Amino acid sequence: MGQTITEQILGDHLVEGELTPGEEIGIEIDQVLTQDTTGTMVWLQFEALDLDEVQTELAAQYCDHQTYQFDFKNTDDHRFLRSAAGTFGAYFSRPGNGICHQVHKENFAAPGKTLLGSDSHTPTPGGLGQFAIGAGGLDIAVAMGGGPYYVEMPEVVNVQLEGELPDWATAKDVALHLLGELTVKGGVGKVLEYTGPGVENLTIPERTTITNLGTELGATSSIFGTDEKTKDWLARQDREEEYVELTPDEDAEYAETIEVDLSELEPLIAKPSMPDNVVPVREVAGEDVEQVIIGSCTNGAYEDILPGAKMLEGREVAKKTEMIVAPGSKQASEMLAREGWTAEMMAAGVNFSEATCGACIGIGHVPASDSVSLRTFNRNFEGRSGIEDDSVYLCSPEVATAAAITGKIVDPRDLADDLGDLEAPGLEMGTKYGPGMGESDPDIISPDEAVDDGLIKGPNIGDVPLKDELASDIEGEALLKMEDNITTDHIIPATADILKFRSNIEKLSEFTLSRVDDTFAQRALDADGGFLVAGENYGQGSSREHAALCPMFLGVEGVLAESFARIHKANLFNFGLVPLTIDSETYERIDQGDDIEIVDDVGKGVRNGQTEFTVRVNDDWEATAHLDASERERDILAAGGKLSWTKQQHDSG
Ligand code: F3S
The missing domain is CATH 3.20.19.10 (Aconitase, domain 4)
Incomplete structure (x- = not known):
């Protein structure tokens, strides 16, 4: 019997068990990633396990969640993480260099490889054909030590994409459509594998937006096969040699098939306070909007920010609305700046944040009380924005920018009709990436460039607590x-x-x-x-x-x-x-x-x-x-x- 892409990759990495859905399997991990909020414990656990060197092909430590330095604690922890990465043999991405999923995608994610990350949106590079799973920090520490990762073999669901997205509908709407249909529990125990003729109409940034949001469906992972677009994207990152072809066998059998006709999608929005509370934008049009943020690991690529920049050309952000752009990586920031888009957006009234998770977890840009904030993020759980009575909507960059222009939620198709000269920006690939790529990136310190002499533990670095054996009562x-x-x-x-x-x-x-x-x-x-x-x-x-x-x-x-x-x-x-x-x-x-x-x-x-x-x-x-x-x-x-x-x-x- 033929195999799905998931079965092919997992089969290549299988060290224990059989690929039977529901059965526990052990797989070999090629790459790991960790970020600053989970990474401190990961390295302390790595140390507590008496391990002294990373055994995976590659490990990367990012500093993205808590990059602002309010007092010594974050800085101390970042220094500890840099020293741990250097001591044990991992890449270190400096605070401000970007969000782990975006930076990992740009620099290291590779088709056909397995990736384990101590962050739930680790499946993001599934859009590039990498089989990536989120896990707890201790699992990361063990995997970095060379141990297998154990997971229940998921069912593989085929999401068959047909057609092409119409103007103003985006990859975010594909993901929101699935969330509305399947709910936040719809992907539990499953891998969503995207196939069908519609795939070739989606770029890599679009695919990774969809795989990023697979986490909100509860999916173990999400993955696309590879094609010319994958090869082209890797070439833009100067990593063309990492391309491998991945397609499901013709007679691959899926547990289930879900069909999505891209041409039938329209701009969608998730209302407060669950990502699956999805309705067409037109149903909530007219609501006043006080804040708009474009960015995060979901829509923080250069290609995610450019449409908003184009929509703002010759226009301004509404006076009662604040618009913030938080690029997902310094590479995205740098490309926008080099091409002049940053200046254009600033002139239109946009504020730029450093490349960080920040507002996604209520660190900076907390909305005003009892006000509407439109974000291109992946989560709008109550209180996550940093204030309990928040009202956060999730949408595409295009819908977010339309709201910034009018100060109200508006279907961008209606806005285009009203304005007469607003064209759907579409998704244009960046022509120049970098200059920082892989080992030449000044913001990524490779294991060979380690700058610290052993672990540096400031007063904010604690110990790993242990629990006694399970009691009889x-x-x-x-x-x-x-x-x-x-x-x-x-x-x-x-x-x-x-x-x-x-x-x-x-x-x-x-x-x-x-x-x-x-x-x-x-x-x-x-x-x-x-x-x-x-x-x-x-x-x-x-x-x-x-x-x-x-x-x-x-x-x-x-x-x-x-x-x-x-x-x-x-x-x-x-x-x-x-x-x-x-x-x-x-x-x-x-x-x-x-x-x-x-x-x-x-x-x-x-x-x-x-x-x-x-x-x-x-x-x-x-x-x-x-x-x-x-x-x-x-x-x-x-x-x-x-x-x-x-x-x-x-x-x-
Ligand atoms: Fe960061 Fe939010 Fe993504 S916390 S990793 S931007 S979900």
């Missing part, structure tokens, strides 16, 4: 009962005042779930153990392992939820927290404050492959909870987490 209070779709932003907010603590877990844990209940951290500490209870899709969002690490530090023993998001569930195993699935009836019956006991010897049950556990509530009634875990995950849980388990493996091996 687990009992405690239902410390917090939560709804569906609790995100990692709810568990540990990614705002500047919080994430700067990165490896100071004691301090960071004070903020655990504070956005749901600000008494939680103290109550958890006082209770000395207990459970979290949640509805569907618990842990949606980022790969932030702090969302498991901090509850662990506070003494949480396990999570009872109706379902879990993939990366977060892996992180729960990695930090020794038991993820148990309950049915909706049990979820409804459990109240916050109830006494929960997992009956019988849990430690033994976990080790012995037990899948059903009895949950006794208030010594009054019982229900069944399920543990869906591979043998390896059970061993990790029993050992008290992946760090202890990996050390045990090394000691015994």
Whole structure:
């Protein structure tokens, strides 16, 4: 039987298991990436594992989430990351050089290779034919040490693209269309593989916008095959020799096929506060807009910013609206500047930010209270912009610019009709990239150019906390009962005042779930153990392992939820927290404050492959909870987490 692109790449990298959907497989990792908020723990874990040199073909450390230097903490951490990259053999991308996915795509992403990254949007270079997965930091540390990465073999879904995008519809609308149809859970356990005649009508920046947003569908990864456009794009980055041809076999079998006719798409927008709350722009036209931001790892390429620049030629940003451009990389900034577009946009009233995640996680450019902000980002979770009563819409750069011109949400097709001289900018590829590329980029320090003499740990660099082996009895209070779709932003907010603590877990844990209940951290500490209870899709969002690490530090023993998001569930195993699935009836019956006991010897049950556990509530009634875990995950849980388990493996091996 023929193979899909996913099966071809995974088959080439398979070290354990079989490519059967739902079965755990171990794959060899070619490249890893990490960023500053997750990277500090990654390197501390790498060190704690007694590893001394990166074993993957390539590792890259980016500084993109917290690039502003409010006090010594971010600077200290960046210096530590530079010293760790140099010491252990990774590339280091300096703060301000850009967002990990954009910079990695430009410099290192290669078709047919596997990439593991401690950031949930790692699948972005799937648009170039790289098989890329987001994972927790500890998984990155182990992979950098040469260990396989274990993941459930996903189902491969064929997204068959037909036709060509009409004027004013963009790649962002392809992704928003899928989000509206499939929801934020629609891709769970799946890889979305894009095929069909419509693919050749999409450029690489357009494809990577689509693969970036696959994360919002909950997909394990998203991928396109390669073609002349891929080859051309790599050549523009001076990396043509890295091109390999990737196409599905003619008789490849997919679990499912979803057809999208590009020619039928129109400008779409995700309303507050979920990326799948999608409607046509025309349905929300007329809303006043106070802020517009173009950028992020979704739409931060030169080609994403240029359409807005063209639309603004001879025009101005509306007086009551603020428009910010935050390029995804310094390469994009530099190209815009060299071609004069930066000056043109500034003259039209646009402010430029450094190439950083920044506003995407509420670090800078926080919207005014109770105001509408239109962003070209990938997430609009409530409060993520840095203010609780935010009203963030997600859209294409074209829709964002149309709003900046009028001060209101407007379908750009209607704006073009009104103005008479506004043409759809289309997507024009940059003709000149660089000068910084690969090892010649002054903002990327290669392992050979390491500038530090060993690890530099300032006072903001903490230790790696460890958990004891899984006890035989687990009992405690239902410390917090939560709804569906609790995100990692709810568990540990990614705002500047919080994430700067990165490896100071004691301090960071004070903020655990504070956005749901600000008494939680103290109550958890006082209770000395207990459970979290949640509805569907618990842990949606980022790969932030702090969302498991901090509850662990506070003494949480396990999570009872109706379902879990993939990366977060892996992180729960990695930090020794038991993820148990309950049915909706049990979820409804459990109240916050109830006494929960997992009956019988849990430690033994976990080790012995037990899948059903009895949950006794208030010594009054019982229900069944399920543990869906591979043998390896059970061993990790029993050992008290992946760090202890990996050390045990090394000691015994
Ligand atoms: Fe950064 Fe936001 Fe992307 S935090 S990595 S720009 S999702």
